[in-house]
Amino acid sequence: xxxxxxxxxxxxxxxxxxxxxxxxxxxxxxxxxxxxxxxxxxxxxxxxxxxxxxxxxxxxxxxxxxxxxxxxxxxxxxxxxxxxxxxxxxxxxxxxxxxxxxxxxxxxxxxxxxxx
Amino acid sequence: xxxxxxxxxxxxxxxxxxxxxxxxxxxxxxxxxxxxxxxxxxxxxxxxxxxxxxxxxxxxxxxxxxxxxxxxxxxxxxxxxxxxxxxxxxxxxxxxxxxxxxxxxxxxxxxxxx
Numbered sequence: 001x002x003x004x005x006x007x008x009x010x011x012x013x014x015x016x017x018x019x020x021x022x023x024x025x026x027x028x029x030x031x032x033x034x035x036x037x038x039x040x041x042x043x044x045x046x047x048x049x050x051x052x053x054x055x056x057x058x059x060x061x062x063x064x065x066x067x068x069x070x071x072x073x074x075x076x077x078x079x080x081x082x083x084x085x086x087x088x089x090x091x092x093x094x095x096x097x098x099x100x101x102x103x104x105x106x107x108x109x110x111x112x113x114x115x116x
Numbered sequence: 117x118x119x120x121x122x123x124x125x126x127x128x129x130x131x132x133x134x135x136x137x138x139x140x141x142x143x144x145x146x147x148x149x150x151x152x153x154x155x156x157x158x159x160x161x162x163x164x165x166x167x168x169x170x171x172x173x174x175x176x177x178x179x180x181x182x183x184x185x186x187x188x189x190x191x192x193x194x195x196x197x198x199x200x201x202x203x204x205x206x207x208x209x210x211x212x213x214x215x216x217x218x219x220x221x222x223x224x225x226x227x228x229x230x
Contacts, residue, residue: 004159006159034217034218036217042222042223043206043220043221043222043223044160044206044218044220045220046217046218046219049216049217059217093159093160095160095218103148103165103167103210104162104165105218106162107152107159107160107161107162108159109158109159110157110158110159112157
């Protein structure tokens with residue numbers, strides 16, 4: 001089956017620093033990837049849609065300058081949390097939709113970000 | 117805009133008993149509906165999906181769900197619960213055949229009593 005990986009699985013950083021999270025589709029190409037944020041004991045909230053070769057589309061209320069998304073290839077999307085603050089601490093999960101594979105989104109294992 | 121409501125943040129059943137997790141949706145167009153399972157500190161695994169074909173959908177691990185348009189529901193069931201079914205379950209909806217980001221319910225934590 002389709003596999004999506006994320007790196008790192010967990011990261012701890014100091015307030016004010018930037019953190020980059022990678023999302024890779026390992027055995028399929030994905031023109032479209034999605035980034036979600038999951039708060040403790042809460043549901044997943046869509047942050048943005050990442051499109052290869054074009055700008056990401058952000059959901060209302062998500063700061064595009066704070067959460068930078070780059071989808072440089074058909075198998076890699078990155079999310080950079082800039083000038084991180086403790087309130088950015090969360091579980092970030094990406095998903096990828098296989099090109100030509102219909103409508104199923106395959107989810108990565110998530111990245112736990114803790115900002116001190 | 118679409119939305120998903122999962123009734124019951126926690127559901128507890130005995131091992132071997134019927135599992136019923138409720139999901140109601142709101143959508144302005146015929147929806148695509150999904151159930152995902154999440155184990156602690158892991159990502160989401162697709163259990164099953166409804167895509168306008170058969171209304172009774174069978175998934176992995178013995179789960180199934182029935183799409184009822186008149187009730188705007190997509191409840192998840194399993195005839196006999198197993199200890200390994202203990203996890204968080206999310207219902208999700210897509211209005212653009214999965215081309216858009218999914219809208220998730222708040223999740224239901226399934227507890228299996230021995």
